[in-house]
Structures are given as C-alpha cells and as structure tokens.
Amino acid sequence: MHDNSAHSSPPSPPLHAHRLAVIGVGLIGGSLALKLKQQQWVAHIIGVDHSRANLEQALRCGVIDQIAEDAAHAAAQADVILLATPPHAIARQFKALRSALDDTKVVTDVGSVKSEICAAATASLGNKIARFVPAHPVAGKENSGVQAATAELFHNHNVVLTPLPDTAADALQLVTRMWGATGATVSTMAPAQHDRVLSLTSHLPHVLAYAMVDFFATFEDLAGAYDMAAGGFYDFSRTAASNPEMWRDICAMNRGQILPHIQQFQARLKRIEKMIETNDGAALERLFAAAKEVRSQVAERRTGSRSPR
C-alpha cells in the first residue's frame, strides 16, 4: 500500500521511511516489525520489552535495530509508536508517552479490546489524544513470543481500526497505510461495536476452548482421551494454546460483553441438551442443518476474500 510507484526501476526507497518504536516485542509486534522492514516501510526499529533476554534475541534476529530502556525513551526517538504488549499493559503505557508526543508522531496499539484502551488513552493523553489510532490486528498463532514472529502473519487477515472522534486524519491515514503494507484487510468500527462483535467471534470461542480443555484434563481415562484427541477436539481446542496473560486481560477488560455472551451461549447449549434428553431427533437435525448452512456461508466468505492456502 505504501506509495513508491512514482519512480520507475530501480525502485527508489519510499519518500519517508519511518522510525518505529515497538513496545512489547512478541508475536504481534515482532511480526509487524519484520514485515514493515521487508516492505521498506520502516528504516529503523527501536524495541522495548520487560524481558531483556527477549530483546537481545529480537536484536540478534534482526527484528529490531536498537534497544531502548522504556517506552518514553523509545517514543522520543521514533515517529510511529506501536503498543504491542498484553492489553492491560497497553492501557498503562499512555501516561508515560504523553510528554514524548507531538504533531509529527503517531501512537497505535494492537489490543484485542478497544473500549477500555480508548478510555485509558483519553484519560492519559490529554490534548495529545489526536495522535492515537486504536487498532486490533485479528491474527495470532498457537505459539507466542518473538521466536514465533513471521512477516506473513497478517496477510489476508482483518485489522480493525477504531478511531476516536478526536483522532487526527493524518494519523489514521498513516496507520491505515502501515497495516495495508502487511497485506491485511483494514476496516474501521466504533470501539464498542468492535468489542461486541469480537466478543462473539473471538473472545467467546476462546473461553469455550479453554473450558473444553479444562474439562478434558479432568477426564478419568486421560490416556484414551489423548489417543483420540484428533477427533473434533483438535481443531476446537487450537485457540486454547493462546497467551494466558493476554486472555486474562481480554476477559477482564471486555467482561461487559463476554459475560452476557457466555450466558446466552449456555442457554443455546441447554436447548440442545434438552433436545437430546427428550430424544427430539427432528429438532436436532434441523438445528444442525441450519448451523451447517451458516458455517458454509462463513467459509465461503472467507474463501471469497482470501487467496487459497
């Protein structure tokens, strides 16, 4: 998406290659860093992380070019600041960034929950709030940490931006271009809508997968269960390998959406339980057929919008 088409070959570097600060150099921050460097969208990457060992590994692997002591120091040397820690830690970073920000800099984040992060930014950034572009790349892997980072993580995935009324147009445009450069599909939503929709499509499925694996582990014939875990359980439980700290934060920060969704899901499950209990095969078959149809539509839309892999 970055426009360097004005010159013919040999390709010249982009007019302005950015200096990026990555606060939290894990799977998401590391993958974005790799891709933006590959695309020459950034010239220099400054990393901050609570783990020194992690930072040194990121430096050795060329994911970052420089280590900074903290977010404020990194922000002072960068023009794009990416907050890529778990969500709680994102919300706590804004205060330290306020004095480092000016009208040439942009702060963005990758938090899976947007309303609370936006509220924290509004409370902490004061008159610098125009420089904040809230974002959520809907991508992940079974493995977390910088060692799992890969430049193609976001290709054909959704990235949702949830700009605030005060977000500056140039800041929003820059973050839109940045994610466009990764091959992601970028869209915008209001923060509350994001949290409601993602609670359904991501947070609830994660909670159910965790609950299923939690139940699995209590089974009396665990050896037999492990032997047969490929059947249905395998795909179902994939998301339960996600980062526990991140999911703790998501559950806490989006509980207003997740709790009613858990309760509504339980009511739907109770309906199925009742159909099985009363041996209502016709109702079960109708429900299963309707679900199959919905799932097919979901799969078709994905096939339609994504390249095969």
Next chain:
Amino acid sequence: MHDNSAHSSPPSPPLHAHRLAVIGVGLIGGSLALKLKQQQWVAHIIGVDHSRANLEQALRCGVIDQIAEDAAHAAAQADVILLATPPHAIARQFKALRSALDDTKVVTDVGSVKSEICAAATASLGNKIARFVPAHPVAGKENSGVQAATAELFHNHNVVLTPLPDTAADALQLVTRMWGATGATVSTMAPAQHDRVLSLTSHLPHVLAYAMVDFFATFEDLAGAYDMAAGGFYDFSRTAASNPEMWRDICAMNRGQILPHIQQFQARLKRIEKMIETNDGAALERLFAAAKEVRSQVAERRTGSRSPR
C-alpha cells in the same frame, strides 16, 4: 499392510483380492473404496445407497464397479460387507444381512457410536455374530457425500475396532489389515470405552460447535460478525459443517455419555464465568496456562505420531 512382498517385480496381484460391498456410498464408504482399490486390496466393489443418483455418480467416478438393489443382494456377492450409512441406519441393517452371512464373509461398520450398534448386531445376527467386526474410523471432512471422497482420508488417522467377545479372530485380522492398508493407525477398545472417550474428544466438541454457530446466527450485528468470523470462531466452528443426519444419530445413540459430558462442561464453563464475574485474574491466568499446557501436549503427541503435512 497387505502382504504381496513374496514376489519380485513385476508386482503380482495379492493372493486374495476381496469383493467389497459398500452399504452407503458417501464420504467414508467412498474414500475407503477408492483407497482399497488403489492398494489392490479389493478386486470388485458393489455399492448400495438410498440415492440412485448418488450410486450412478459413484459408478461413473469408478468408486464402485456395480450397483446392487439392497444390502442382502450386495452381501450375497461380496466377502467383505462395509456398513457406511449414518449410525441409525447401520443398526437397522443387520437383520437383512443375517441369512447372507457365512464363515467366509465379514461384516464391519464405520459408525461413530459403538455400544448401540454392537447391541443391535448381537440382537439381529444371532449365531453369525462372530463375523461382525465393529469399527470407527475417526476421520471426516467439512464436506460429505461421495463427491468429497478421497483415497487419503484415513492416512494417519485413528481407526478404533471394538471387537465383541464372540468376534472371530480371522474376521478381526481381516478388518485390521483392511484399515492398515489405508495408512490409518488401528487400535482396539471395548465399545463402552470407545463411546465414553469419543463423547469427550469428538461428540461434545461437535455439540459445542453446533451450539456456538446456533448462537452466532442470533447475533444482532450479523454483518459485522460475518466480517470478523475468521477470529477464533473459524477453527472452532469447523465441525459444525458435519453431516446433520449423522450427528442427530450420534447424539441419540450416545446420549448416555454425551448428556453428562454437556452438564460437566457447563459446570467448568460456569467456573470460568465466575472468575470473570469476580475479576479473579490470577485464577483465570492459571486456568488458561494449564489449558495451554494440555493443548501443547495434545499437539506434540499428534506431531510425534504423524507425518508433517
């Protein structure tokens, strides 16, 4: 697994290539037919199905060589009879097969529920019960029907045999070799153990996926939900594309295992709900971390026992 190593090149046909009757020429029956023909384990395949159009397609595609009117006629011409319809229909077939069976023939099935099918076989086959080898290939796809059949469906998948006390040793050996020829991992369990373990690893995850998709479809912002369905929901709901009739039968025939599992799962989910409600982040993180560990062990065992793909 079929032993034709006694002769050097050019490879001679197996000493005894079987005549196979496939009752229910869908994804499972069709895939097994394709593979056994490819392996020269069968010389001739006779198909029976309630859909004439389906049978004619199977004949055109070379999945079967001949159409028979019903199971009894097919069984009279075959030495291996495979019952590959949905589970209820499998249980209803035994009566018609009894008179066609003799000590040179073997009946086997592919039903996902074993106790009820074994009980039906015992009740209907009388003194021919020795010729029945109950089996369950734990494999499937999002699409069903013979058009989805593929010779490699069972490669590296589990096939569970649940022989009865009366099952003849030669019949068990033949079915073991047949599934071995597909590249599957063949093991044995008692029928009740199979139904208990598969209820956990397959039936419950399917029910939860159906319930999740059923809930998804009630969401007030369905357009937004479809747009974001790639996040977590996608893997989670894959199994909800399975054959509704088959899953109706499984729920009915294994309700003794599935109902308590649904209830126990709900209790585990309630625990998580309470942790979110009371904002007990430490307990949530511990539970998520333990689930991640279990899931990693499941993934490792699978990677260890399977070739990469």
